[in-house]
Amino acid sequence: MAQRRVEAVERALTLLEAFSQERREFSLTELANASGFYKSTILRLMASLEHFGYVTRDERGIYRVGPAVSRLAPLAGDGPQLENLVRPILESLRDASEETASFYVRDGDHRICRLRENGRLEVRHHLEEGVRLPLGRGAAGRVLNYETPRGQVAVSSGERQAGLSAAAIGIYNGEGELMGALALSGPSERFNLAAKDRHVPLLSQYGPRLERQWPRALRAS
Amino acid sequence: MAQRRVEAVERALTLLEAFSQERREFSLTELANASGFYKSTILRLMASLEHFGYVTRDERGIYRVGPAVSRLAPLAGDGPQLENLVRPILESLRDASEETASFYVRDGDHRICRLRENGRLEVRHHLEEGVRLPLGRGAAGRVLNYETPRGQVAVSSGERQAGLSAAAIGIYNGEGELMGALALSGPSERFNLAAKDRHVPLLSQYGPRLERQWPRALRAS
DNA sequence: GAAACCGTTTCACCAGGAGAAACAATGTCA
DNA sequence: TGACATTGTTTCTCCTGGTGAAACGGTTTC
Numbered sequence: 001m002a003q004r005r006v007e008a009v010e011r012a013l014t015l016l017e018a019f020s021q022e023r024r025e026f027s028l029t030e031l032a033n034a035s036g037f038y039k040s041t042i043l044r045l046m047a048s049l050e051h052f053g054y055v056t057r058d059e060r061g062i063y064r065v066g067p068a069v070s071r072l073a074p075l076a077g078d079g080p081q082l083e084n085l086v087r088p089i090l091e092s093l094r095d096a097s098e099e100t101a102s103f104y105v106r107d108g109d110h111r112i113c114r115l116r117e118n119g120r121l122e123v124r125h126h127l128e129e130g131v132r133l134p135l136g137r138g139a140a141g142r143v144l145n146y147e148t149p150r151g152q153v154a155v156s157s158g159e160r161q162a163g164l165s166a167a168a169i170g171i172y173n174g175e176g177e178l179m180g181a182l183a184l185s186g187p188s189e190r191f192n193l194a195a196k197d198r199h200v201p202l203l204s205q206y207g208p209r210l211e212r213q214w215p216r217a218l219r220a221s
Numbered sequence: 222m223a224q225r226r227v228e229a230v231e232r233a234l235t236l237l238e239a240f241s242q243e244r245r246e247f248s249l250t251e252l253a254n255a256s257g258f259y260k261s262t263i264l265r266l267m268a269s270l271e272h273f274g275y276v277t278r279d280e281r282g283i284y285r286v287g288p289a290v291s292r293l294a295p296l297a298g299d300g301p302q303l304e305n306l307v308r309p310i311l312e313s314l315r316d317a318s319e320e321t322a323s324f325y326v327r328d329g330d331h332r333i334c335r336l337r338e339n340g341r342l343e344v345r346h347h348l349e350e351g352v353r354l355p356l357g358r359g360a361a362g363r364v365l366n367y368e369t370p371r372g373q374v375a376v377s378s379g380e381r382q383a384g385l386s387a388a389a390i391g392i393y394n395g396e397g398e399l400m401g402a403l404a405l406s407g408p409s410e411r412f413n414l415a416a417k418d419r420h421v422p423l424l425s426q427y428g429p430r431l432e433r434q435w436p437r438a439l440r441a442s
Numbered sequence: 443g444a445a446a447c448c449g450t451t452t453c454a455c456c457a458g459g460a461g462a463a464a465c466a467a468t469g470t471c472a
Numbered sequence: 473t474g475a476c477a478t479t480g481t482t483t484c485t486c487c488t489g490g491t492g493a494a495a496c497g498g499t500t501t502c
Contacts, residue, residue, distance in 0.1 A: 004451095005269045006490070008229040008459070013273040016293065024296050028480060038461055043481070048226045052234040053328050061480065065296040067328040070335060072237065073294035074351035075245045075286040107274050107288040114291060130295035225482095227459070229490065249449060259492055264450070282449065 011037060012045045016054065019065050021131060026063045081218055083115060089182070089210050090117040097199055099186035100125040104133075104140045104168075105179070111135055111144050114180070125164055125185040133160065139168035140181040150176075151208070153200045157188050165191040167199045169207035173214050182207050232258060233266045237275065240286050242352060247284045302439055304336060310403070310431050311338040318420055320407035321346040325354075325361045325389075326400070332356055332365050335401070346385055346406040354381065360389035361402040371397075372429070374421045378409050386412040388420045390428035394435050403428050 018026060018034045031046070032039050046063060049055045053068030086103045093101035094117040102116040111134070116127045135145045138160035139153075148154040150172055157165040166185035173179050184199045185191070191199070239247060239255045252267070253260050267284060270276045274289030307324045314322035315338040323337040332355070337348045356366045359381035360374075369375040371393055378386040387406035394400050405420045406412070412420070 004265060005272060006229050006233070006265050007488090008227050008490085009233040009266060009269040010273065012227070012230040012233075013269070013275065017273070019293065019296050021296065029478080039480075040462085040482080041460060044225060044227050044459075045230060048230040048234065051226060052231065052238070054234065065293050067297055067326055067333050067335075069290050069293040070297045071328070071333055071351050071353045072240065072286050072290040074349055075240050075242065076288055076291045105288055107292070112288050112292055114288075128295060130292050132292045228457090229459085250447080260449075261451080261493085262491060265490075 008045070011035075011041070012049055015042065015045055016049070016065075021128065024064060028061060028063075031063065081215070085213060085215070085218070086115050086182075086210065087117075089206055090115060093117075093182070093184060093202060093206055094119060096202055097184050097186075097194075099184050099191060099199065100127055102127055102140070102183045102185065103171075104144060104181045104183060106135070106144045107132065109135055111141055111181070119186060123187050123190070125166075125187065127185070139166040139185075140183040143168045143170045143181040144178065146178070151204075153203045153207075155195055155200065157192060163188050165195065167195055167203055169203040171207060171210055171214070173211070173218070179214065179218075182210060229266070232256075232262070233270055236263065236266055237270070237286075242349065245285060248282060249284075252284065302436070306434060306436070306439070307336050307403075307431065308338075310427055311336060314338075314403070314405060314423060314427055315340060317423055318405050318407075318415075320405050320412060320420065321348055323348055323361070323404045323406065324392075325365060325402045325404060327356070327365045328353065330356055332362055332402070340407060344408050344411070346387075346408065348406070360387040360406075361404040364389045364391045364402040365399065367399070372425075374424045374428075376416060376421065378413060384409050386416065388416055388424055390424040392428060392431055392435070394432070394439070400435065400439075403431060 015031060015035055018031060026034065028039055028042060031042050035042065046055060050057055050066070053066045055063050056066040057063055090101040090103060098119055098121060100116060100119040103114050104111045105114050110132045113127055113129055113131045113133070116129055118124060118126055133141060135141050136147070139156040141160065142148055142156070143154050148170060150170055153167050153169045155165070155167045164185060165188040166183055168181045168183035170181055171179045182203060184203060236252060236256055239252060247255065249260055249263060252263050256263065267276060271278055271287070274287045276284050277287040278284050311322040311324060319340055319342060321337060321340045324335050325332045326335050331353045334348055334350055334352045334354070337350055339345060339347055354362060356362050357368070360377040362381065363369055363377070364375050369391060371391055374388050374390045376386070376388045385406060386409040387404055389402045389404035391402055392400045403424060405424060
């Protein structure tokens with residue numbers, strides 16, 4: 001009886017999951033420890049991933065994420081469309097608040113920072129596009145986890161990371177589906193003072209504006 | 222006797238290869254036609270890819286590239302490091318030439334546009350990050366295919382696309398390995414006039430400058 | 443209302459992948 | 473210098489589990 005999924009593929013993808021911002025290089029043995037698979041198995045799986053450019057391997061045998069993902073990344077969600085739509089809003093939010101503005105989408109039981117404009121102040125929340133964070137913790141996390149009613153701004157302080165505060169609002173498309181979360185974040189000491197009077201109103205203003213511009217066909221995935 | 226690669230994994234990756242800028246949505250049957258695999262096979266492979274977030278599937282059964290690749294993309298090569306290094310140079314080149322500036326890396330028998338700053342003029346070469354182009358054709362393509370001696374600027378006109386001209390120079394690390402190609406491109410009519418006097422010298426100037434800044438550990442993959 | 447087309451389910455067969463152990467090539471320490 | 477540990481690689485047997493083909497049920501088309 002055929003399964004409904006393919007184990008070998010899932011193992012290969014599990015290996016890819018080991019790579020992260022903090023850990024972007026693996027030797028064979030390290031991958032074996034991280035995944036629990038046999039080295040011979042990993043060797044075969046990684047050879048296929050390497051053949052398609054999803055990982056590279058240098059002369060010392062160290063594995064890294066390869067260029068093929070860079071090719072696919074712009075196709076995720078709706079490629080440049082999302083960027084053209086959201087980026088200008090992030091820039092406005094960043095300039096108006098002087099804090100880091102970002103747009104998160106849900107990815108299973110995590111959330112991914114798809115776009116961000118880092119604040120310009122020396123002390124700021126420095127965020128990278130593509131980082132994967134837990135659902136449920138942090139303002140944007142709770143919004144994407146459906147813990148916040150539509151149209152309401154969630155705020156958090158030190159929830160996911162000590163000293164970091166944030167505010168976020170859900171972005172819904174015309175059919176009422178949650179497309180992502182628009183967020184502002186910065187150091188608690190400064191952020192909390194201005195949150196009520198400035199950051200929350202900003203999101204209440206720009207969130208619905210973004211929703212109004214949201215194209216019917218765009219799913220930020 | 223065990224193979225040295227895993228067939229099921231390669232089939233899954235072949236399915237991902239079907240997606241491109243021009244074609245970012247597939248129904249099951251379309252994928253079957255594009256890949257030649259049986260529909261039942263595709264259903265299983267895609268279920269695994271979907272489970273890990275590499276593709277998504279909407280209520281109508283349409284497949285799209287999923288958010289997991291957005292998570293991995295910043296890890297490719299050396300993530301933000303490459304961007305922080307090359308982006309400022311692209312901006313300078315773009316401003317000095319008024320044409321589109323880009324940075325390509327090799328990916329097997331193709332090249333990928335990793336970073337770009339599009340020109341600001343109305344008639345311009347509009348390029349997207351992540352596009353995959355053939356090796357061997359176009360100035361950057363020939364550079365990455367080792368058809369141009371180190372330090373020399375390659376020029377092309379209408380080679381890959383009619384009406385499009387470009388100039389490119391190879392970027393080598395301290396060990397003399399080719400890391401990528403720095404390129405300028407624009408509409409032939411305008412570009413060719415200024416190429417000899419402005420664009421080629423600009424690349425001769427910025428190419429070596431980038432090489433001097435290139436960190437020992439950075440491999441753009 | 444038949445034909446065409448779609449996505450999905452089922453199942454027998456056997457290719458091919460997992461697992462384990464053996465092996466080779468370095469690296470490390472006494 | 474030699475023993476031992478650690479790394480990546482190869483080999484081989486067994487049997488899982490993936491492929492391929494056909495059948496199924498729903499929807500659209502004409």
